[in-house]
Amino acid sequence: MKYFWTIFLLINSAFATTLSQYHSSPSGSSVQTFDIGKSKTTYEKASNLFDKEKSYQLGSFTLPKAKLHKEDLKKLDGILAKIKEVDSFLKQKNSGFNDLADKSPHKSFLMLDEFRVSQTSDLYPELKQLFDKFQKQEWKQESGIKLSNDLKTITTIKGGKEVKSEKFNVAFHCKDQAAPTICAYKDLGILFVE
């Protein structure tokens, strides 16, 4: 029976797994999420805080051509399986995996499905490596906004196409009137601009 559940969980996780990076502070909450499904993978950016390269985009992205590497997905499933073993053991004792996670205030962390993997977890380096690898894929923006590097123009994207370009009002959308600052755009999230 135990093996049935393990296999079930593994198959199930292969169908839909989410991997997010999250950071929270009174200045604003940042989150980026990969939603990895069997046929479709999406990348939701509600912040550019974790970007390796300068990018002023918020919204939803898809992978039109390449797919995530099978080996990476296998690694992800392996990590998730370990976490679930620990979680199910602790669940029997009225506790859970997240109860033992380091929750230092304002430290960024990863979420694999509903499990929090803190920076001090031994799982973090491998999971962060996977996150960074997924981030490097050639994502196509399906919806949201794109702010020009000079902060002058904001472009709205819908259905993968640019539908509107307008002047960006820095004073209205940003915390300070000049970079570096943090800007918001409607409810799409926050941009750290330099």
Add this chain to the structure above:
Amino acid sequence: MSVALAFHSSLWAAVTVDWVCGSSAIKVEVSLDENSKIQLRPDVLSDVKRRNLPKAELSKCVADFQGQVGAKIISFKNEQCPISQDDFCFTSKSYVNIKLKEKISHVLGNSVLTNNIVKETPESYLEEKIAKKEISPTNLAQTFAYKGKSYKVSDFDKVVGENIENVFMELNRSEAKQYVQNYMVANSDVLNTSTISTKRTAVLNNLNQMFGYIYGERGKEELAKMLECDPEDSLQPIEAIIHRVEEIKKKESCEPLSPGTAKLFEQDYNNYYATGDYLLTRKPDGNHQVLLNLNFKKGSGSIQPEVMMQRTKECLVEASPFMKGPNGELIELVALTPDEIKKLPRKQRPKENNISIEKADFGTNAAQYAESVQCPTIVHEVLHLMGLCDEYEETRSKYGDMWNCRVVSKAPSIMRDLSVYERAIAKTNSCECNSNPCSAVMKSSNQDLIDVFTQQNAYDATDFRFRSKYCSVKALPAVSRINDPGKALVLKSENYKSFTFEGRFISYKSSAPHYSISRTEFTCACPEGDSACLTEKTRAVQNVKNPKRAANCPSGTKPLGNSSVKKVSSPSLQNNVLTFTSDPILPSLLQPNHFFKILEGTCSGKSSGYQECADFAYKNNRNRSCNVPEKCKDDSYYLGVPR
């Protein structure tokens, strides 16, 4: 490691012995359990055993150790046991000649004495590496190579078990829990199996011990919940003894400080968020001073630690005059480097808080500062080091429901909203004013114009996320005359969920008079039932109704050097420098119970409401319901906000 001693004591807290054996020196914490058994941390005797020292040298080491312990006990008694506190003290003087009851051979094993060479295994190799401090037992994921094969520390349950005590001495509670999680992940394959194996028993026994340390007094109850099997080794934690000492000390230490006295607060490892590491001094004038030991270190950022230390010191100087209690009494915040702290008497040295300096886009936390970090964030993070908790909302499911038990305050609080900083402090700004429009405005002698120029503008009055999400903006046509000409903000209409206001801005004009007033209309509307929006709306309306002097230099001017706390009565221009003092909108940077919490730490007193409600700040309802008392939702109970 427990060794029976031939003497009795009534009670003895831990003392530290500097022990030199062979070429290495080590600090050993010595304590007694309830049965007068001596406990050594780290387990130095096993360490000595592994070194295979010659018999004579070994005996010398043990004799030296006995002598050291004896000397320490005398010094401990003289220092800690005034005649009035006999129950803390030793009633017998026979402690001077401490002898180990057991023979050295029993303690260290015959192999040591006969110089038998123990066969090396990956396990003994790892033990040796740990003893030599070449491998840290804290890092379970660390790998090492032995005879061409790679091993992980977590593969060796016996070694992990032997080192639990040492490892947990190094960790705070939160780190210890993470260590246990890491150990469980490393052994996830044996956790849920029903097959009994040596490996599984070893893992469960180790977990038993680990949870015992984490949960302390509640250990047994928690263990029963956590594990089915009985612990193999009933290591009695010395907490019972220490706890009794601490209870007595606590009663004494919870008395309010009298002027000229000080109290050292230490982070409670059983309750990570209970308090921090700082020295609280009551100054002769009755006000207080909090002294923190900050050790800035290089991280991914390029700013030097000295620069960040200086910035932090300046921020605390700026904030201190506004760290007020409900009756105007002050807490001065002072940050010192570890070197500066060393100049204080030993009993007045708060423990170090390590803070690394990271890249500008790093998300600052109490232990890691982005190099771009500014005073509002620095003060927020420093307040964490004094035991204050976050109060902002963390309930969004897409963010993982991690802290959805947190009580979210509504009153202005820097632990929820960083903009409180600028609203609570009066800062004197010096701004470069050698070009227009600043120069023209300041030389115009038109007080209304100067007021509009130096007041908070529409962007200062509203949060940028609130504006972007709920407000729209439109330019208004120029008019020859405006109502309320001395106001930068004018409220035009308001109902329970929306409001409209006019913002006036002064901008550059190439022709005389080299400035122009532009007007912009902002309309903000909250969706039905959006309480966060409605709270922000109330705050913004208050700001609009009472435009205050701005916290920073006006648009088009440059701040000159550091701000000063020396107040000036009205904006003035001298030598092309505009000087003005911002108006604090709030009476203090702290709510009353923040103030009391810093003074009281974990003692129950005026901050007991805060302590009760802040306890939920880092909890979620995954496994048990939050059960947040209804009274915590009332800021007058939680933060002591006057009704």
